[in-house]
Amino acid sequence: MKKDQSLTRRRALLAGAAAVGAAGTAGLMYSGLSDGAPARSAAPAAGPPARQPALKPSTYRLQPVAGYSAPHHAPARVPVRHEPFLRMSGRGNTMVLTFDDGPDPRYTPHILDTLAEYDVRATFFVCGEMADWNRDLLARMSDEGHIVGNHTWSHPLLTKLTRGQIRSEMERTSDVIEDAYGARPQWFRAPYGAWNRAAFQLGSEMGMEPLAWTVDTLDWDTPGTRHIVNAVEDGAAPGVVVLSHDAGGDRSQSVRALREYLPHLLDSGYHMTLPRRRTT
Template identity: 70%
Template sequence: MQKEQLLTRRRALLAGVAALGAAGAAGTAGLLFPGSSGSSGPPVRPAGPVAGSPARGALAPSAYRLRPLTGEGTPRAVPGPPRVRRAPILRMSGRGRTMMLTFDDGPDPRYTPHILDTLARYDVRATFFVCGGRADGNRDLLARMADEGHVVGNHTWTHPLLTKLSRRRIRAEMERTSDIIERAYGERPLWFRAPYGAWNRATFQLGAEMGMEPLAWTLDSFDWTEPPPVADAITDQVVGGAAPGFLVLNHDAGGDRSQSVRALRAYLPELLDEGYHLTVPRRSYT
């Protein structure tokens, strides 16, 4: 008798649960959710889950709009702020006799094509930190750099002393140059070099915001001095100071660079004969 009473009570409980479930389904059948149509009033959110709604613990539809998504599913983490360095990169990391040749202040149609010719002869890639004001009138040279595998970096528009400028003017110098590089070279620069090697907090912060790493140099060829040194002196400076991981500073504009052109023709084969591999910067070096 007692067993039959327990069974009867259990059947009643199950029937009650089923009735409640049916009532809940009927109560949500005509409700509209954010993004649906056909309602003149505000969207109503059901008290419980229904077909097509997020499962327990999932983000509501409005929450998904607060962060970027990768297709469907769990939203990816919001990217953190860009890394801001306190000092420029001075040398390459890695093994072997690897060096990097860099050329500042160009392009200049009197000298840059000859430098590109020498690099092509020895199948060597280099990095050119261009000034936007010169690049704007010599876009064909930036296009050639892209075609031949060289890297183009940002060296500001007018080559000013950035430490004397306001943050707004520094941004303008950098952004305008990145814009012209993108149009002529095909992509925005990933590397920035401050004119005269004069860095400050603003240059690091703004460069990071624009997706650029600050790249300086390890070995100065001193081809920028006045009067310009002869090619032999530049060659002795580069070959004598060469070491694995070094970044060499040269110039292909900003003055009479004929001796820089001649020096490259002399010291490049010497570096290669000594077993150096001349390359361009990659993010992995940093």
């Protein structure tokens, strides 16, 4: 009963909150995407993490995310894209921070702590098998106003799967997100940036828009904290979408890098915002 009441509360907040994001943001721009990253595992090398105890309700509460339809309703119809969105359009020095492959109880809480410290929201593209083991972290993301997107169940190369397999990967993940986060996702990201026609079509059928990235920190390759910081700060520009990771390996460099570059970006006049759908 307590869990049901908590989910009902989160869902009501998500459905009824005011719109968020950068002022004047009209939507997103997209163009072609190249992908040179080698395959990597989405789950920690040590095996599935032990289930974590439920977190207490966060005392650092940000404004809930707006724009999600009520749970269990049919997803809103979205266009079938041929390319993913790569960057945000609009006025002002706005940037989008995204984190893939989690949630991981070793690293995701530290990232959430840093975001809360600076009153910043981000987008987390979660893998279903990780989310299923760490539902408490998705509940925290909901409470603190972050967006949770679909990154498939097991982080496969979609171009090697059948249409039915892709659907299963995406639907199972959306189900876990809805149950733990309080609403079905509106955004999805293909593992490795490997998109195909079936992924775009199925994402559209499930009410999700495809979001890629502009700046790749290469943190999946553990290049060093300084390299990650430089990649973000050198790539900072109005409208960019930054790709980082909070799982899939040792992400301690990503945790330390965020602590360093986030205050620098804010001091430089950048505003971290959330992706928003086009209204036309």
